[in-house]
Amino acid sequence: xxxxxFAWLRTRVGTAAETVEPPAGIKxxxxxxxxxxxxxxxHAEALxxxxxxxxxxxxxxxxxxxxxxxxxxxxxxxxxxxx
Amino acid sequence: xxxxxxxxDFDVGAELAALTEGRTDIGALTSxxxxxxxxxxxxxxAMTLEHYPGMTEKELAAVEREAxxxxxxxxxxxxxxxxxxxPGDRIVLCAAASPHRQAAxxxxxxxxxxxxxxxxxxxxxxxxxxxxxxxxxxxxxxxxEKWKRS
Numbered sequence: 001x002x003x004x005x006f007a008w009l010r011t012r013v014g015t016a017a018e019t020v021e022p023p024a025g026i027k028x029x030x031x032x033x034x035x036x037x038x039x040x041x042x043h044a045e046a047l048x049x050x051x052x053x054x055x056x057x058x059x060x061x062x063x064x065x066x067x068x069x070x071x072x073x074x075x076x077x078x079x080x081x082x083x
Numbered sequence: 084x085x086x087x088x089x090x091x092d093f094d095v096g097a098e099l100a101a102l103t104e105g106r107t108d109i110g111a112l113t114s115x116x117x118x119x120x121x122x123x124x125x126x127x128x129a130m131t132l133e134h135y136p137g138m139t140e141k142e143l144a145a146v147e148r149e150a151x152x153x154x155x156x157x158x159x160x161x162x163x164x165x166x167x168x169x170p171g172d173r174i175v176l177c178a179a180a181s182p183h184r185q186a187a188x189x190x191x192x193x194x195x196x197x198x199x200x201x202x203x204x205x206x207x208x209x210x211x212x213x214x215x216x217x218x219x220x221x222x223x224x225x226x227x228e229k230w231k232r233s
Contacts, residue, residue, distance in 0.1 A: 004135070006203065056203070059135075059137050075203075077203060078205065079200075079218075081216075081220075082175070082206070083198055083199035083202070
């Protein structure tokens with residue numbers, strides 16, 4: 001599973017992309033975020049305010065109950081500020 | 084329908100001319116150009132736009148499709164830049180062409196409102212001391228909200 005971090009979440013985590021293998025019990029986005037937050041203090045900090053965290057699975061916005069599986073590209077980022 | 088994500092600047096006149104080139108069914112063409120505004124005095128205000136290649140194009144295309152589903156449009160265009168931009172630089176161009184002006188006005192307004200809350204871009208603003216990530220504005224959410232359908 002590929003995790004992509006953007007904007008200030010990327011700077012907190014310290015990497016733009018990482019490949020992870022979450023435990024088998026991780027079935028959805030919310031569970032994945034909880035597990036990712038345990039990986040380092042930077043991850044924990046990035047994911048501390050969950051209400052400002054947006055998630056896309058395979059380049060489409062999803063909610064916390066969206067399933068995740070091996071091979072997914074999961075992007076995690078703050079609210080967008082383009083335009 | 085066309086969307087482009089690019090580092091380079093764009094020529095508004097040339098883009099609009101190309102959009103209506105050879106067409107005789109268009110009665111109205113509207114455009115919106117977003118520029119980098121100087122914030123916090125001289126020396127401040129340059130910014131770097133980060134985006135999510137792949138998803139950015141998908142989201143912009145979805146915004147454009149939605150506009151074409153809601154209004155009678157003859158042509159639409161979104162050009163969005165990324166990378167480092169200075170105050171006064173163009174960031175984004177939205178254009179909508181239609182047989183009639185009301186559809187063109189509304190669709191163009193929709194394109195920019197919708198993309199601001201959907202397309203995965205993030206602005207990193209330079210300040211004299213350091214740099215900071217621009218926070219999403221509630222105003223932008225409200226602007227997009229008004230186009231929501233119940």
